[in-house]
Amino acid sequence: MWRECAxxxxxxxxxxxxxxxxxxQVIDSADSILYLDAAQKIYETRLxxxxxxxxxxxxxxxxxxxxxxxxxxxxxxFVSLVSGTLLLIPILLLSNRLHGRSAARYSAxxxxxxxxxxxxxxxxxxxxxxxxxxxxxxxxxxAISRGKAWVWPALAFCLICLYHARPEGIVTAIAVIVAxxxxxxxxxxxxxxxxPIVLLLIVSISANYWFVHRLAVNSGIAPRLSIDSIQYSLxxxxxxxxxxxxxxxxxxxxxxxxxxxxxxxLVGIFAKADRNRxxxxxxxxxxxxxxQFIAAALSTFAEPRYVMATIVATSLWSARGAAVLAAKAAxxxxxxxxxxxxxxxxxxxxxxxxxxxxxxxxxxxMSYKPLEYKIAGKWMRDNLEPGLIMxxxxxxxxxxxxxxxxxxxxxxxxxxxxxxxESDFKYLVVxxxxxxxxxxxxxxxxxxxxxxxxxxxxxADASPxxxxxxxxxxxxxxxxxx
Numbered sequence: 001m002w003r004e005c006a007x008x009x010x011x012x013x014x015x016x017x018x019x020x021x022x023x024x025q026v027i028d029s030a031d032s033i034l035y036l037d038a039a040q041k042i043y044e045t046r047l048x049x050x051x052x053x054x055x056x057x058x059x060x061x062x063x064x065x066x067x068x069x070x071x072x073x074x075x076x077x078f079v080s081l082v083s084g085t086l087l088l089i090p091i092l093l094l095s096n097r098l099h100g101r102s103a104a105r106y107s108a109x110x111x112x113x114x115x116x117x118x119x120x121x122x123x124x125x126x127x128x129x130x131x132x133x134x135x136x137x138x139x140x141x142x143a144i145s146r147g148k149a150w151v152w153p154a155l156a157f158c159l160i161c162l163y164h165a166r167p168e169g170i171v172t173a174i175a176v177i178v179a180x181x182x183x184x185x186x187x188x189x190x191x192x193x194x195x196p197i198v199l200l201l202i203v204s205i206s207a208n209y210w211f212v213h214r215l216a217v218n219s220g221i222a223p224r225l226s227i228d229s230i231q232y233s234l235x236x237x238x239x240x241x242x243x244x245x246x247x248x249x250x251x252x253x254x255x256x257x258x259x260x261x262x263x264x265x266l267v268g269i270f271a272k273a274d275r276n277r278x279x280x281x282x283x284x285x286x287x288x289x290x291x292q293f294i295a296a297a298l299s300t301f302a303e304p305r306y307v308m309a310t311i312v313a314t315s316l317w318s319a320r321g322a323a324v325l326a327a328k329a330a331x332x333x334x335x336x337x338x339x340x341x342x343x344x345x346x347x348x349x350x351x352x353x354x355x356x357x358x359x360x361x362x363x364x365x366m367s368y369k370p371l372e373y374k375i376a377g378k379w380m381r382d383n384l385e386p387g388l389i390m391x392x393x394x395x396x397x398x399x400x401x402x403x404x405x406x407x408x409x410x411x412x413x414x415x416x417x418x419x420x421x422e423s424d425f426k427y428l429v430v431x432x433x434x435x436x437x438x439x440x441x442x443x444x445x446x447x448x449x450x451x452x453x454x455x456x457x458x459x460a461d462a463s464p465x466x467x468x469x470x471x472x473x474x475x476x477x478x479x480x481x482x
Contacts, residue, residue, distance in 0.1 A: 001101075005092050008108040013085045015112055019354075020081065020122040024361045026374045026395070027073070032124040033398050039063045040072050052212040057164035058126035076124040084121025084128035087111055090135035091312070097142065098281055099268070099320040102327065106319035109343065113350035114315075115357060116256060116308060127305050130165040133158050134172060134309045138288055141180035142281055145190045156197045160204045168295035172309075173201060175291035179284035237300050245297035252302050256311050257318075260349045264342065265314050267321030282317075289313035322346065365465075370433055372463035374399050376470045379462060380427070387426025390419065392435040392442075396470075402427075413441050417454055420475050428455060428473040431463070446471060 027033060034051060038059035041049050043066045050056070058079065065075035091111050096104035111117055120127045137158035143151040159176060162169040177198065180190055254262065289310045296306035322342035329339040361367045370393070377399025380389075389397045389404045397404030405423065407416050420428065428445075430436065436443040444450040446469055448457040455473040462470040 001092075001096065004105075005089060005108075008088050008092060008112060009085060012088050012108075012112040013081075016081055016084055016118055016121045019118050019358070020077070022362070023119075023122070023358050024367060024369065024371055025077070025122065026369045026371050027124055027398055028369050028395070029125070030394050032076075033394050035059050035062070035126065036072055036076060036124060036398075039066065039076060043072065055126065055164050055166055055169065057161055058129055060164075061129065073124060077122060080121050080123055080125060080128040083132045084117060087117070087128070087132045087135065090132065090139045091316075094135060094139045094142075094285070095316050095319055097139070098285070098316060099277070099323065102323035103268075103316075103320040106322040106342070106346070107316055109346060110261070110315050110319060110350075111312070113347065114312075115350060115353035116304070117312070118354070119357060120305065120308070125305070126165055127308060130162070130169070131309050131312065133162045133165055134288075134292075135312070137162060137173070137176045138179065138285055141176050141194075142183070142284060144193050145180045145183045145185060145187075145284075147186065147189075149193055152193055152197055156200045159197060159201050163201065163204060164208070168292070168299075168306075170205070171291055171295045172288060175288045179287045182284045182287070183278070183280045240300045241298050244300050244302050245293075247302040248293065248296060248307055252304050253307060253311060253314075256304055256307070257314060258349055258353070260345045261315055261318040264318040264321035264325075267324060268317035268319065269321075271321065271324045273320075273324050273327070285313055285316065366467050370395060370431075370468070372431065372433070372465055372468050372470050375464065376400075376429065376431075376459075376462035376472060379459065380472065384427070384458070388424060389427045389429055390416070390425045391429040391431075392438050393431070396429050396431075407439055407442075409438050411439060411441055413444075413452070416441060417452070420454075421477065425475050427458075428475060429470065430473070431468065431470040433468045445473070 027036075031054070034054050035058055038050055038054060038056065039062035041047070042056070042059055042063035058076070061079045062072060062076040065078050066072050069075045069078055088108055088111055092104050092108050095107035117128075117131075137155060140151050140155035140158055144155060155176075159173040162173050162176075166172075177194055180194060181187055183190075257265070292310045292313075293307055296303070296310070299306060326339045326342050329335045329337075329341065356368055361371070373393065373395035377396040380396070380400035380402065384400075386402050389400065389402050390407060391397060391404050392406040394404040394406075405425075407419060411419070416428075419425070430442050430445045432446060436446060445455070448460045448471060451457060451473065454476045456476050457471065458474050459472040460469075462472050
């Protein structure tokens, strides 16, 4: 099993490295910049300057990796690459334990090729690290429930790291502990073995609360998790949380799981096979997956990355469905040629899913990643004096090595002018991909001919993509408002 695991690890690593080399890389979220900033401060031991609203495990790992690579961004991607590759180990072991060797091979194939997982293994984001800890924790707690007491240090490590990896990590950690009590082999002994793990988790939570409270008055037991945030999600924006749950369930998740893995999951859940199943172990995995879904819904943001762990957990049953169908085909003289059909369908759909990530940029077409931000930012870095940038998204400022602040979505052009003067802004960057979609008042400024007298056009063709233009303006301070 371990020899096979090593082969799958090598395959997953190769796929991710090739994707990284072929697909253009760019910071595509504001959160990524916050993680990089935290990693840089940890690397420079400026701990009192950390932003307390983000979990610190991923920045800390990136700061450690910075000792071996040239810059903090590359270090953060390296952490994601290693984590995304190591996900193969708990997935293979967990699938083998739940559904057998054949299903484990299909699970390994899915994790190796799934575009979502490959992509996030090459990003500045904590998702790859979080997912590996997520599945390692489930495998460890189920091992403890089977009587393997020696696994408890690994489980304690995974749960503490989960708590420090993502804001919802504490919810996942609690769900994992509960999942360990579902099997009935020796529930009382399992509960006793989980007690020291719970105590260590409480100590970690308390230490984090003390540290965060030193940095900010408004603190909770986890980043973005406090009494106020719970009230905000459940009561103040309860309707938004419900709408988010519906959108995740009926839009985001079906899109992510696709037309092949979805039906295979149904087969895997309901089909009978020769191998006996322990449904309580399946229920434990389903419980943690459901907890992840609920936490994602309470965020009020229907982001695919928030439910990736739920999707990958679902794929464990997709793998079982593929194994069952392949076994039935192999046992039939009439359908024997179709025994490779599940694997072929999985590989085909995964390959098609890679297309928008790789092919358009190679053809010079617009990528789904905001590459124009990187191009515009580097132009500003090389050609302009440093100054405060007004932009809705901070990526341009990140690549320009300049501070960034954004206008409010409902700002009018007059209000934007007032903000520019009051806060000593030097530049205004207007882009089509995000800024004008979020702030309609900026849309006329995509055409420099519409610029008021208090803006001087510096570069009107900062983006190589016609569908995603960027215009860079300098603020003229001796001009009156329009």
